[in-house]
Amino acid sequence: PAxxxxxxxxxxxxxxxxxxxxxxxxxxxxxxxxxxxxVRAAERHGALLQVGHIxxxxxxxxxxxxxxxxxxxxxxxxxxxVRGGPLPERIRDVGVTVDIGTHDVDIICHLVGERPVRxxxxxxxxVHTAHEDLLYGLLAFPGGALGQLDVNWLTPEKxxxxxxxxxEGMFQVDYLSQSLTFTRGARELAxxxxxxxxxxxxxxxxxxxxxxxxxxxxxLDAFFEAVRSGGPVAVTGAEGLWAVALAQTLLxxxxxxxxxxxxxxxxx
Numbered sequence: 001p002a003x004x005x006x007x008x009x010x011x012x013x014x015x016x017x018x019x020x021x022x023x024x025x026x027x028x029x030x031x032x033x034x035x036x037x038x039v040r041a042a043e044r045h046g047a048l049l050q051v052g053h054i055x056x057x058x059x060x061x062x063x064x065x066x067x068x069x070x071x072x073x074x075x076x077x078x079x080x081x082v083r084g085g086p087l088p089e090r091i092r093d094v095g096v097t098v099d100i101g102t103h104d105v106d107i108i109c110h111l112v113g114e115r116p117v118r119x120x121x122x123x124x125x126x127v128h129t130a131h132e133d134l135l136y137g138l139l140a141f142p143g144g145a146l147g148q149l150d151v152n153w154l155t156p157e158k159x160x161x162x163x164x165x166x167x168e169g170m171f172q173v174d175y176l177s178q179s180l181t182f183t184r185g186a187r188e189l190a191x192x193x194x195x196x197x198x199x200x201x202x203x204x205x206x207x208x209x210x211x212x213x214x215x216x217x218x219x220l221d222a223f224f225e226a227v228r229s230g231g232p233v234a235v236t237g238a239e240g241l242w243a244v245a246l247a248q249t250l251l252x253x254x255x256x257x258x259x260x261x262x263x264x265x266x267x268x
Contacts, residue, residue, distance in 0.1 A: 051240030095131030
């Protein structure tokens with residue numbers, strides 16, 4: 001059943017303590033401590049815990065992930081996400097970072113294939129009465145990739161995009177249209193001039209095939225299959241916990257106005 005925010009922590013904890021599998025909506029919890037308690041309960045009782053990071057199940061994201069795992073980019077330079085839209089009136093207990101920024105820190109880590117070692121954030125509050133409604137975040141990864149997220153409740157229209165830049169070119173995803181493109185520079189780059197000034201270079205863009213699907217249906221199907229087969233789950237409790245920790249780290253960085261070195265969590 002649907003539960004009020006954070007009451008799901010108690011409901012999920014009670015289920016896990018009885019060895020019952022649980023699918024917990026993201027974010028896993030409001031604090032790292034509460035999230036860790038759920039992960040530990042699942043481990044103690046051998047219960048499956050899947051976190052509802054629904055963007056992992058968008059077919060365009062899944063196709064992008066598949067191509068990256070197959071080596072489409074020999075090196076990833078950066079992953080940039082944009083998630084914006086008007087302020088939802090129902091959200092009053094948390095800011096934009098915990099509510100929707102957890103989507104993007106999870107997706108960035110998932111695509112890069114690593115967890116970051118350093119984070120820096122800046123936030124502002126314009127229309128929300130109690131919390132930040134805009135955050136820019138920067139994540140540094142041990143392999144050299146950078147992650148950049150722009151999350152806000154100020155954009156007048158809903159925006160959901162990913163750009164992955166790498167050695168061979170650039171992938172772009174639009175979550176809303178479930179589209180995926182790849183752009184590479186021409187082998188013989190010829191500059192195009194604007195009125196004789198400002199050289200520009202046109203890349204070659206291809207639209208890649210993606211079969212449309214409902215992400216929520218895919219998420220539920222993945223959970224039910226994990227329950228039937230005994231696992232593994234598509235998004236683990238540890239991954240959900242990292243998303244919470246990274247969101248809190250970005251907020252701490254924005255408060256302290258400095259980069260934060262990220263400490264390992266007590267989970268894999």
